[in-house]
Amino acid sequence: MSIPDITDSANYVKSVLKAFAILEQLDSAGEMSIGELSSRLSMNKATVHRLVSTLKHAGYVNQNQDTKKYSNGMKLLTLGNRVAERAGIRRVARPYLEELAKLTGETVNLGIKAGDRIIYIDKIESKSTIKVGLDIGTSIPMHCTGLGKAYLSFMPEEEVEELINNTIFERFTEHSIVDKDTLRTSLLEIRERGYSIDDEEYVIGLICFGAPIFDYHGNPIAAVSVSCPKYRVESKHQKIYADYILGTASKISRQMGYSL
Missing domain, CATH: 1.10.10.10 (Winged helix-like DNA-binding domain superfamily/Winged helix DNA-binding domain)
Known part of the structure; x- marks a missing residue:
C-alpha cells in the first residue's frame, strides 16, 4: 500500500x-x-x-x-453501510419508479440528501408532449422541492433544526418558503400526512408530490416524487397521486429492509 x-x-x-x-x-x-x-x-x-x-x-x-x-473503527463501517445503501437504492427503486410512471403518466424522480440539498439520482420522464422535471445529477435546496421536504420531514428533529438554522432560504418563485417558522409548520404537516407537496415553490407551473424512503433503521435515505404541470392536476387527482406516491415509497422502503 x-x-x-x-x-x-x-x-x-x-x-x-x-x-x-x-x-x-x-x-x-x-x-x-x-x-x-x-x-x-x-x-x-x-x-x-x-x-x-x-x-x-x-x-x-x-x-x-x-x-x-x-x-x-465502527464509524467506518457505518459510513460504508450508508454508501452501500445509497448506491443500491437506485437499482432497488427502479422497477417501482417505472410502475409509478405508468400509473400516473407523469415524470417520476428519485433523490438523496447531500448537505442541505437534494440530488436527483434517477428519473423516468413522462411521455406527454408537455412534461416537466430536472435532469439526473441536478442538486437543489431541500426547502422548496417535493423530494427535499419529504426527506426533511422525517429526519431527526435536531438535524432538521441544524439545517434550518444554517440555511439561507432562497426565493425561487412567489410561492417559495423563505421563513423558518413557516417551513417548520409545513414539515410537521408533511410528517402527519406522510407526503409532501411542492406547489410551484421551485418552478412556476410545476407541482410535485413526494414521499420518503426509509432504511431498516427507519431513517430516511431517499425520496421519490411525481412531477407534472399543475394544470393537469385537478384537486380530485391530488389524493390519488398522494396514495400512489405513498404506496411506491412504502414498497421501496420494504425492499431496503424497513418494516412498520
Missing part, C-alpha cells in the same frame, strides 16, 4: 491522502502499531502518530488497550 503520486499538488492536501493510506493499510492488515504503519507506508513515525491520533479522536480508528495496536 502506498500513497498516490500527486502531479498537481496545489489541488490536493497530502495529509488527507496519508490518512486514507493509513485507513486502507489497517483495512488490509488488521491491527498494526505505529512502527509497523510507518515501515509499511514509508512514512515518518511522528507523522503516522499524529494522523492516527486524529483518526482515533474522530472515531475512525480504535486502539487495543492490551496490544496498543490500532485498527479501523
